[in-house]
Structure formats: C-alpha cells, structure tokens
Amino acid sequence: MSKGNRDALLIAAKGGTILVRIGLVIGMIGLGVAMAVSVVDNSIIAEHVKVQIEPASIGDITGGVVLSLFLALISLGLTYDFVTRLAQVIDTVGRGDPFTLENAARLRRMGWLAIIVQVVSLPLAMLATWLESNVEKGSFQLDSDISLTGIGLAIVLFILARVFTRGAEMREELEGTV
Amino acid sequence: MPVFVKLDDLLHARRMTLTELAERIDLTLANLSILKTGKAKAIRFSTLEAICRELDCQPGDLLGYENGEDAEG
Numbered sequence: 001m002s003k004g005n006r007d008a009l010l011i012a013a014k015g016g017t018i019l020v021r022i023g024l025v026i027g028m029i030g031l032g033v034a035m036a037v038s039v040v041d042n043s044i045i046a047e048h049v050k051v052q053i054e055p056a057s058i059g060d061i062t063g064g065v066v067l068s069l070f071l072a073l074i075s076l077g078l079t080y081d082f083v084t085r086l087a088q089v090i091d092t093v094g095r096g097d098p099f100t101l102e103n104a105a106r107l108r109r110m111g112w113l114a115i116i117v118q119v120v121s122l123p124l125a126m127l128a129t130w131l132e133s134n135v136e137k138g139s140f141q142l143d144s145d146i147s148l149t150g151i152g153l154a155i156v157l158f159i160l161a162r163v164f165t166r167g168a169e170m171r172e173e174l175e176g177t178v
Numbered sequence: 179m180p181v182f183v184k185l186d187d188l189l190h191a192r193r194m195t196l197t198e199l200a201e202r203i204d205l206t207l208a209n210l211s212i213l214k215t216g217k218a219k220a221i222r223f224s225t226l227e228a229i230c231r232e233l234d235c236q237p238g239d240l241l242g243y244e245n246g247e248d249a250e251g
Binding site for chain 2: 173175176177178
C-alpha cells in the first residue's frame with residue numbers, strides 16, 4: 001500500500017512532528033540553561049525581580065523559579081515523548097500497516113503522557129500563582145492550568161488504543177485466511 | 179487441528195502441481211502452500227469455490243475431519 005506515502009495529510013503531520021520536536025528541544029535547552037544560570041548566579045533574578053512581600057526572600061523566589069523551570073522542562077520532555085510516539089504511529093500509517101499491538105501500546109502511552117502533563121501543570125500553576133503574587137507585577141508571568149481538552153485527549157487516545165488492539169486482532173485473523 | 183486439508187492427494191490424483199493450481203485460481207503460491215500444509219486458520223468460500231472448480235471436486239474432497247480423541251484411540 002503505497003497510497004499512504006503520498007498522503008498530503010500524513011506528510012504534513014510528519015513534517016509537523018519534526019518541527020514540534022525541534023521546537024521542544026530548543027525549549028528544553030533554553031529551560032536547562034535558565035535553570036543552571038538561576039542556580040549558579042541568582043543576582044540576575046535579584047536585579048530584575050523586586051520581592052513584594054517581605055517573608056519571601058530572593059532565595060525563596062530563586063527556588064520557586066528553578067522549580068517552575070524544572071517542572072516546565074519535565075512537561076516539555078513528556079510532550080517530546082508524546083510527539084515522538086505520534087511520529088511513529090504516522091510512520092506505520094505511511095507503511096500501510098497501522099493496526100498493530102505496538103501502535104495500541106503507543107496510543108495508550110500517549111494517553112498516559114497527556115494525563116501526566118496535566119498532573120505536572122497543577123503544581124506549576126500553583127507555583128506560578130505564588131511567584132506572581134510575591135514579585136513586582138509584570139516581572140514574572142507563567143500560564144499553566146489543568147485543561148479539560150488535555151483530559152479529553154487522553155480519553156480519546158485510550159479509546160483509540162482499544163480500537164487499534166481490536167484492529168490488530170482482526171488483522172491477525174485475516175492473515176491466516178487464504 | 180481436527181480439520182485437515184487433502185490438497186496434496188487431490189493434486190496428485192489430478193497430476194497437477196501446486197504452482198499450476200495457484201496460477202489457475204489466482205492465489206499466491208505462498209498462500210496456497212499455507213493451505214496445503216494445514217497452517218491456514220480459515221479459508222474463504224471464493225478460494226474453496228476456485229479450488230473445487232479447477233480440481234473438479236467437492237469441498238468434502240478437499241477437507242477432512244478427525245476427532246482428536248478418536249485419533250488417539
């Protein structure tokens with residue numbers, strides 16, 4: 001089945017996964033560098049961020065920033081894994097053999113990754129709120145929230161994983177038919 | 179499996195090769211070989227029909243059934 005190889009949607013999706021992964025790697029490198037700089041020399045944070053409420057020292061703020069960067073890094077890493085599995089599923093569609101147990105496992109993993117990203121975004125959102133309320137307004141901004149779309153995506157992926165499992169079973173039955 | 183395929187005997191009786199039958203019924207040699215060696219899980223009616231047509235036989239001539247317990251006893 002070579003039709004899949006010429007499918008414009010598959011080609012666009014494959015290109016998209018490559019671009020997204022490049023963006024994620026750049027993002028992860030950026031976050032890693034930012035974390036390292038924040039840990040090694042927090043004078044940059046001290047210069048740009050004014051602590052608004054006295055109990056929160058610049059040390060606390062630095063710790064909060066490093067932790068939020070770390071959580072964002074984990075989130076990007078999980079998203080990278082998600083996009084990699086998606087690229088692998090797209091490859092199998094291109095080869096004309098998508099109904100395999102491997103793809104079902106990939107979709108299940110993608111479902112769990114979508115849930116874990118949501119779980120990680122919860123402490124990140126709490127941390128962002130704490131940081132924003134403790135520094136001068138406008139000097140720190142981080143948007144993070146639990147998204148219903150993300151949970152919905154995970155449910156759809158789990159259902160699709162079951163569809164692919166059944167498809168793989170049917171394909172196996174068909175293989176022994178002459 | 180208690181159901182077995184007697185394609186070898188039929189081909190021998192008709193003096194026909196497996197390759198020739200595969201060409202006549204438009205099935206790959208590999209698939210016909212799977213059927214002959216009893217490794218097939220299922221057979222399509224269309225395949226059965228084509229084999230019966232070319233070998234001039236009934237489905238019962240091609241397939242046999244042997245109860246596992248009877249065979250042991």
